[in-house]
Amino acid sequence: MNNDFTWPQGHTAAAAFTFDVDAESCVLAHDPTSANRMSLMSHQSYGPRVGVPRILRLLERQGVHATFFVPGFTAECYPDTVRAIIDGGHEVGHHGYLHEPMKGLDAATEARYLDRGLDALEEVAGIRPVGYRAPWWEMNWHTPELLAERGFVYDSSLLDGDEPYLMATSPESGRTLIEIPVDWALDDWEQYAFYPGVTGSGVIESPAKVLEMWTLEAEAQHAEGGCFVLTNHPFISGRPSKAAALERLVENVKAMDGMWVTTLGEIAAHAQRVCTEPFTHTRFEIPTFPDVQIRRTPPARATLRSKS
Ligand SMILES: [Zn+2]
Numbered sequence: 001m002n003n004d005f006t007w008p009q010g011h012t013a014a015a016a017f018t019f020d021v022d023a024e025s026c027v028l029a030h031d032p033t034s035a036n037r038m039s040l041m042s043h044q045s046y047g048p049r050v051g052v053p054r055i056l057r058l059l060e061r062q063g064v065h066a067t068f069f070v071p072g073f074t075a076e077c078y079p080d081t082v083r084a085i086i087d088g089g090h091e092v093g094h095h096g097y098l099h100e101p102m103k104g105l106d107a108a109t110e111a112r113y114l115d116r117g118l119d120a121l122e123e124v125a126g127i128r129p130v131g132y133r134a135p136w137w138e139m140n141w142h143t144p145e146l147l148a149e150r151g152f153v154y155d156s157s158l159l160d161g162d163e164p165y166l167m168a169t170s171p172e173s174g175r176t177l178i179e180i181p182v183d184w185a186l187d188d189w190e191q192y193a194f195y196p197g198v199t200g201s202g203v204i205e206s207p208a209k210v211l212e213m214w215t216l217e218a219e220a221q222h223a224e225g226g227c228f229v230l231t232n233h234p235f236i237s238g239r240p241s242k243a244a245a246l247e248r249l250v251e252n253v254k255a256m257d258g259m260w261v262t263t264l265g266e267i268a269a270h271a272q273r274v275c276t277e278p279f280t281h282t283r284f285e286i287p288t289f290p291d292v293q294i295r296r297t298p299p300a301r302a303t304l305r306s307k308s
Pocket of ligand 1: 095
């Protein structure tokens with residue numbers, strides 16, 4: 001339980017700008033035959049080749065440090081891009097090796113992907129990330145324990161809070177992890193992503209509308225003392241008009257009184273200091289269907305986590 005989360009002295013809320021540098025990895029993992037599509041590959045490589053440099057210039061102008069989640073395969077393909085991110089003073093986090101689909105994955109296989117991603121970041125950039133974001137934000141129940149075993153400090157893939165919290169990684173191990181929750185409404189994929197045969201909505205929204213929507217969310221999080229976490233993809237939001245709207249958003253958020261604009265790593269380090277009681281997620285088991293008998297572990301109570 002974490003009903004009285006406080007921010008560092010002088011701050012009443014926090015905001016983090018995060019970038020998932022998926023590049024080719026997410027479409028290759030989804031469908032390996034994507035490799036045969038030259039135009040699709042070019043759409044993805046726009047991220048590390050053009051989008052990341054533009055975003056790095058934007059962040060430098062604004063004096064803001066961000067968190068970049070980089071799949072190991074992206075790091076191997078674009079080592080200079082990863083080094084430029086680090087040289088800009090930004091945080092690099094783990095985002096799988098080939099942005100593998102996580103749904104239904106067994107723990108041993110997932111552990112191999114995690115280790116391969118760690119090895120790639122170590123080889124390319126000499127770093128050991130403290131933060132993880134699951135590809136497609138898809139966590140398995142065994143994922144937190146695998147992360148804790150590898151010394152990760154935080155994850156940012158779950159969707160059940162307005163501010164960071166301490167979570168128990170498994171009922172047995174006694175290990176914990178900081179979770180910094182995300183929200184699909186704060187992901188540029190839903191707003192802008194379009195590629196024939198690959199993406200969902202097919203609607204490319206106006207950056208003016210997106211700026212309005214994200215500013216409203218930031219204002220509300222600021223008023224609530226929450227944590228605004230934006231997730232952008234350089235192959236999407238690195239395009240000119242979208243990056244320009246993003247810069248306006250950064251300016252808006254920076255202007256909010258008492259807003260702490262920083263990396264997820266900094267937010268996690270703070271959360272480690274102030275969160276003491278780990279939250280245990282409720283698991284459901286539905287052994288028979290449609291003759292439903294639902295078991296809860298742990299049972300009711302101890303599952304509410306609200307500010308008041
Ligand atoms: Zn991703």
